Structure formats: structure tokens, C-alpha cells
Amino acid sequence: xxxxxxxxxxxxxxxxxxxxxxxxxYQWGSGGTMFESAASIARGLxxxxxxxxxxxxxxxxxxxxxxxxxxxxDPRNTWLxxxxxxxxxxxxxxxxxxxxxxxxxxxxxxxxxxxDGSSENSPAEDLKLAYAAxxxxxxxxxxxxxxxxxxxxxxxxxxxxxxxxxxxxxxxSESDSVTGFHTKWHxxxxxxxxxxxxxxxxxxxxxxxxxxxxxxxxxxxSADDLSGKLKN
Numbered sequence: 001x002x003x004x005x006x007x008x009x010x011x012x013x014x015x016x017x018x019x020x021x022x023x024x025x026y027q028w029g030s031g032g033t034m035f036e037s038a039a040s041i042a043r044g045l046x047x048x049x050x051x052x053x054x055x056x057x058x059x060x061x062x063x064x065x066x067x068x069x070x071x072x073x074d075p076r077n078t079w080l081x082x083x084x085x086x087x088x089x090x091x092x093x094x095x096x097x098x099x100x101x102x103x104x105x106x107x108x109x110x111x112x113x114x115x116d117g118s119s120e121n122s123p124a125e126d127l128k129l130a131y132a133a134x135x136x137x138x139x140x141x142x143x144x145x146x147x148x149x150x151x152x153x154x155x156x157x158x159x160x161x162x163x164x165x166x167x168x169x170x171x172x173s174e175s176d177s178v179t180g181f182h183t184k185w186h187x188x189x190x191x192x193x194x195x196x197x198x199x200x201x202x203x204x205x206x207x208x209x210x211x212x213x214x215x216x217x218x219x220x221x222s223a224d225d226l227s228g229k230l231k232n
Contacts, residue, residue: 003030003146003200006096007038008138011045011081011153011164019074019155020081021133023096023141024089030146030197032205037090038149039212042166044088045153046216050080062106069124070132077155078131096141097130135229139185144173146200147193148185152221152229168213169221172196187226 007024024041026034059079066075086095102123129141139148150169156162170193174184194201213220221229 003027004143005030005034005146005148006139006142006144007034007041007093007149007151008133008135009041009085009151009153010133010135011155013074013155014157016154017073018132018134019072020078020131021138022082022085022130023133023138024085024093025096025142026093031200032202032209033092034149035205035209037088037093038151038168039209040088040090041085042151042212042216042218044084045081045166046163048081048084048164050077058107061109062103065106065123066127066131069127072132082131095130097126099126099130102126139173144185147172147197150221150226165219166216167219167221167225169226171226187221187223187230189223190220192223 005026007026009020009022009024010018011020012018024037026037059076063075063079066072066078070078072078082095089095105123133141148171150171152167152169154165156164168190169187170190171185171187172193174186188196194206212218
């Protein structure tokens with residue numbers, strides 16, 4: 001049921017190292033729904049300020065788990081960015097992987113090892129899916145029947161006042177001829193994405209989205225741009 005879509009958010013530091021890779025799922029995400037949520041998330045990232053957070057000592061064990069379990073070298077920033085995204089998704093979407101129970105257990109010293117359980121169903125694996133999704137594997141995290149968006153974010157140098165550089169890309173899912181399940185996706189240009197989903201869009205939602213892009217200097221990734229990222 002639903003017009004299922006997903007948004008993959010990939011955030012890198014100024015040198016190109018991944019800080020966060022996470023997936024948002026929309027049960028009814030076609031048309032302007034996902035566009036509005038993505039704009040809200042981008043707005044929150046443009047206003048992001050990690051200096052406002054001063055509870056580092058309490059979260060020490062969680063940050064250590066993210067660093068060791070997910071190979072993320074800036075776990076404090078990783079966690080803060082995902083919290084920022086969570087606050088700005090809106091009512092129509094959700095983080096695909098809920099790690100609140102794992103994080104709570106770590107904070108309360110109730111989880112002795114993130115590697116408890118089987119390798120496919122361990123806290124470590126859930127943390128990787130939630131915080132370190134990659135271009136090569138994010139699509140398999142949830143059902144997708146009406147396409148996807150990608151938000152690619154490059155953070156500025158920590159000692160500067162520049163804003164993050166944000167770009168949006170788009171893709172369409174492909175159904176298996178035998179099972180009917182959407183098991184693959186391919187990058188498309190923005191106009192092709194709109195054309196394929198034109199029955200779900202109205203002029204106003206497209207206008208407001210494009211105005212947001214222009215006013216915040218947000219770029220669009222072409223199908224070729226995304227194809228290049230998939231090879232990395």
C-alpha cells in the first residue's frame with residue numbers, strides 16, 4: 001500500500017570523507033510530499049550549528065560505538081546531524097532505521113557490546129544502516145515504487161563561516177519482470193523525474209521547490225553526476 005519513496009542523505013566533510021549516510025522513508029511520498037520534506041531538512045542543515053551541543057561527556061560511549069562500529073571519524077557530528085534531520089522530516093516521513101532503543105541502551109550502560117546477536121541482526125549492523133548507508137546499498141533499506149531523491153551535502157571547513165553545499169539528485173525504481181518487486185533503481189535528470197510522476201505534481205509544489213533551490217543556491221545533480229557517484 002502507498003506511493004512509497006525514499007530520500008538518501010549523504011553528508012561529507014570538506015575533504016570528502018563521509019560523516020553521515022541515512023535514509024528517510026515516505027509511505028505516501030509521491031508528488032510534493034517528499035519535496036517539501038527534503039526542503040525542510042535542507043533548511044535545517046543550512047542552519048546547523050554543532051557548537052550549541054554541550055553534553056559530550058554523557059554521549060561518550062555512543063560516539064565511541066559509532067566510531068568503531070561504523071568507521072565514522074567524527075561521531076559527535078554524525079549523531080548531531082541525524083538528530084537535526086529527524087527534527088525536520090515532517091509528519092509524512094520517518095527515519096528508515098530506528099536506533100533509539102540501541103542508543104538508549106548504550107547511554108544507560110545496558111548494552112555491553114554493539115556486536116551482540118547475529119551479524120545480520122546486531123546493534124552494530126543497525127547502526128551501520130542508520131548512520132553509514134552508502135550510494136551502493138541505501139536503496140535496499142525500504143520499499144520503493146515511486147522513485148527517490150538524493151541529498152548530497154558537503155560541509156564547510158570547521159573554522160569557517162560558510163554554509164554547507166547541498167545538491168539534489170533523483171532516481172526511478174525498476175520492477176522485476178517476474179516478481180513485480182522494485183529491486184533496482186537508476187539515476188534520472190530532474191525533468192525526467194517530474195515527467196514520470198507528473199500525475200502527482202501540481203504547478204505550485206514545483207514552483208515552491210524550485211524557488212527554494214534558487215534562493216538557497218542548491219544545485220541539481222544530473223543522471224550522469226549520480227552515475228559517477230555510484231561508481232565510487
